[in-house]
Amino acid sequence: MNSDKHSRSGGLVDRLTESLSRSVASRTSRRGLLGWLGGAVAGGALLPLLPVARAAVPTQSSGSIADRGDPTSCDYWRYCAIDGFLCSCCGGTANTCPPGTEQSPVTWIGTCLNPDDGKKYIISYNDCCGKSGCGSCMCNRNEGDRPMYHPSKSNDLNWCLGTSSAIYNCSTAIITGLALPET
Amino acid sequence: MKPLTLVLSLLALLVSATVLHADDVAEPMGVIQQLPAIYPDHWMMIHDISFFHMSEGEVLVVDPLATTQPTQYKGMMTASFIGAYQRGRIRGEHYVVETFTSRGTRGGERTDVVTIYDNAGLKVKGEVIIPAKRMTGMPKPIAIGMSPDERLLMVYNFTPAQSVSIVDLESRSFIAEVPTPGCGFVIPTGQRSFFSICANGSLRTTHLDQAGKPASSEQTDKLFDVDVDPVFEAFGLSDGVAHFPTFQGRVLPINLTGESPVSGEPWWLTETSERAWRPAGVRPVITDANGVGYFLMQPDGAEGTHKNGGSEVWVFDMKSHERKTRLVLKNWGLTLGTSGRGENRLLAVTNDQMKVDIYRLPGGEFVHTLGIEAATPLVVHGAH
Amino acid sequence: MSIFEKAAERVTRRIAQQSSRRGFLGRLGMLLVGATAIPLLPVARASSAGGPSRVPPQTTGNLDDPGDPSTCDYWRYCGIDGFLCSCCGGTQNTCPPGTEMSPLTWVGTCRNPADGLNYVISYNDCCGKSSCGRCLCNRNDDDLPIYRPNANNDINWCMGTTNVYNCSTAVILGLGPAE
Numbered sequence: 001m002n003s004d005k006h007s008r009s010g011g012l013v014d015r016l017t018e019s020l021s022r023s024v025a026s027r028t029s030r031r032g033l034l035g036w037l038g039g040a041v042a043g044g045a046l047l048p049l050l051p052v053a054r055a056a057v058p059t060q061s062s063g064s065i066a067d068r069g070d071p072t073s074c075d076y077w078r079y080c081a082i083d084g085f086l087c088s089c090c091g092g093t094a095n096t097c098p099p100g101t102e103q104s105p106v107t108w109i110g111t112c113l114n115p116d117d118g119k120k121y122i123i124s125y126n127d128c129c130g131k132s133g134c135g136s137c138m139c140n141r142n143e144g145d146r147p148m149y150h151p152s153k154s155n156d157l158n159w160c161l162g163t164s165s166a167i168y169n170c171s172t173a174i175i176t177g178l179a180l181p182e183t
Numbered sequence: 184m185k186p187l188t189l190v191l192s193l194l195a196l197l198v199s200a201t202v203l204h205a206d207d208v209a210e211p212m213g214v215i216q217q218l219p220a221i222y223p224d225h226w227m228m229i230h231d232i233s234f235f236h237m238s239e240g241e242v243l244v245v246d247p248l249a250t251t252q253p254t255q256y257k258g259m260m261t262a263s264f265i266g267a268y269q270r271g272r273i274r275g276e277h278y279v280v281e282t283f284t285s286r287g288t289r290g291g292e293r294t295d296v297v298t299i300y301d302n303a304g305l306k307v308k309g310e311v312i313i314p315a316k317r318m319t320g321m322p323k324p325i326a327i328g329m330s331p332d333e334r335l336l337m338v339y340n341f342t343p344a345q346s347v348s349i350v351d352l353e354s355r356s357f358i359a360e361v362p363t364p365g366c367g368f369v370i371p372t373g374q375r376s377f378f379s380i381c382a383n384g385s386l387r388t389t390h391l392d393q394a395g396k397p398a399s400s401e402q403t404d405k406l407f408d409v410d411v412d413p414v415f416e417a418f419g420l421s422d423g424v425a426h427f428p429t430f431q432g433r434v435l436p437i438n439l440t441g442e443s444p445v446s447g448e449p450w451w452l453t454e455t456s457e458r459a460w461r462p463a464g465v466r467p468v469i470t471d472a473n474g475v476g477y478f479l480m481q482p483d484g485a486e487g488t489h490k491n492g493g494s495e496v497w498v499f500d501m502k503s504h505e506r507k508t509r510l511v512l513k514n515w516g517l518t519l520g521t522s523g524r525g526e527n528r529l530l531a532v533t534n535d536q537m538k539v540d541i542y543r544l545p546g547g548e549f550v551h552t553l554g555i556e557a558a559t560p561l562v563v564h565g566a567h
Numbered sequence: 568m569s570i571f572e573k574a575a576e577r578v579t580r581r582i583a584q585q586s587s588r589r590g591f592l593g594r595l596g597m598l599l600v601g602a603t604a605i606p607l608l609p610v611a612r613a614s615s616a617g618g619p620s621r622v623p624p625q626t627t628g629n630l631d632d633p634g635d636p637s638t639c640d641y642w643r644y645c646g647i648d649g650f651l652c653s654c655c656g657g658t659q660n661t662c663p664p665g666t667e668m669s670p671l672t673w674v675g676t677c678r679n680p681a682d683g684l685n686y687v688i689s690y691n692d693c694c695g696k697s698s699c700g701r702c703l704c705n706r707n708d709d710d711l712p713i714y715r716p717n718a719n720n721d722i723n724w725c726m727g728t729t730n731v732y733n734c735s736t737a738v739i740l741g742l743g744p745a746e
Contacts, residue, residue: 036321036464036492038515038517038534130289133237138235140490141487142488143486143487144487145487145489146410147409147413147414148320148321148367148416149368149379149416150382150413151343152382156320156323157319157320157341162343165284165290166282166290167284209740210660210738213662214660214661214662215657215662215665215666216658216662216663241697244664251637252701252702253653253654256655256656256701257656257664258663258664259656259699261697300665304664304665307665555701556700
């Protein structure tokens, strides 16, 4: 993280960055990467999270200098509030859907810290729908997640709504903009 | 045809030969097991939401005190596409709300139904088709509710427009769909009302008439800050009061005995010095048949850890809010369930290996880990 | 074994080898040679006795019917292919609650180690609920291959009922041929 960078908001951003970095640390523990999944899920879908198995999945780069990280890995910075199968492992990418699926027009929103530039981005976790569950790269992180009665911040809902089929295949993480500093 | 005649006569001989043989070994064909019409109260219905194969979800009927997989596994009901389950005690029935699509996992036309099973036969006795709008997602106990007389079943819809479908379980018919804009879930209050939790931290109450048709609605003031410390989508019921834990470790009590919910003063699960302990999990709170409260607690709660589950279950007197004891779990727990009455009260904890651990209550003695296999058994209901 | 039984056995065997399944069924409307055919892994043995609870294996309680019906090496399962109903709320010869036993089935012959005799076993499926998923077992013992699958041995024999396969039983039909 670029600890030497300071925004114009100074102390506020520092405090926010600090609290986020604490949760980054807890996120990198295995339990923090797994949410409701616990330690083992049928089908070996957790394997890509382990360093050894990561070698088996070709690393994808987003191609942007300020966006490093492995989009096939649960600890990729954009996935701070994702819940589902990573489209990167399912024929799509972090921000595109696999062939033949349909992207949901409605979804939940997260705010994740990009460790490369120290900025918070709004992430839209659009689901890809119309094919049965991908089953690979299951990932659940819940930063900023709120209960399902606050739908726009809840990753527990099946967001394959407004599509021709409600069958869920995988989840993307699309940057929609920079987060405004909290007042 | 000569061969046919020969075959027929010799087969007749085969049949008669087996009948005449001194050790008649032929067994009857077509025998189907039956379960008791009234289940032992410690039995459990374990809902495997089958997250990786959602269309093949199932609810297992289990004897958690039996000692082998085959003796634990009593039978099952299919629960398609992360269904919702409700126990029907008065009629000895199970209600499974599920979603079907005409082209299977490829999609097609969607149909949502309330499927009705009987205790003994585990056969489909009937179904009620409801609007194909029910909320699908992680299973929460408040996505479905029943009036106390078990006449009305209520199902939360999310399209993302929010509403509740009302079903009459006696006539097995769909009654009405009630809009609940901005508010989600269904928690029955009184005899013919329910409330939903709104995104701004208030509650919206809907009153129904005797038949289940909407009559009126009202809204409370904001009771909690959804961004700072929201309530979980689960409560422990004790003496008519629903205790909702919050992310940071408070409990918001809501009295359900009248037609409108009445909120009480929130209380803390933790002392000031132990605020790092927080409730967490898919269902982090249950109450047993005696009204004792159990909360799944994790030691290092922080932003984003509310679904991680916990290492301990804290036992509370829900009237005095006094913590009675801390049960240290054998395995990290993801969600809680309970069954049984009196001396036979049991705690079910789905652990981080997706197996179900059984403990006795209220003491917390570990019994065993169930041998039944399930991919994601994230909800456990009791037969009591 | 009486002469009638011997004769009946020989005839039954011959019919099974010569007739297509459909023809047999069509003419006689009786039990049918076929396969409970769930496409499965070639070697899939249910976990052996003990399981996670480390309790000694079950038995039928009948000394003439030895072995643990919840394990793949139970003597009756010599030609089974599917989930064992004993692990699914049923038993080795009864269906789980709420399912329906298929009338069409695969028939095999297995040797009972208690008396050394061969028995004709009917592997009726239980249908109408989704796959049990427990105790998957596939054995194709060729000790006494009396009945052989034809080209359609992976047909789902729940077709005659509600079509959805839950698990397989192993019902004794009668004594089989002597060795």
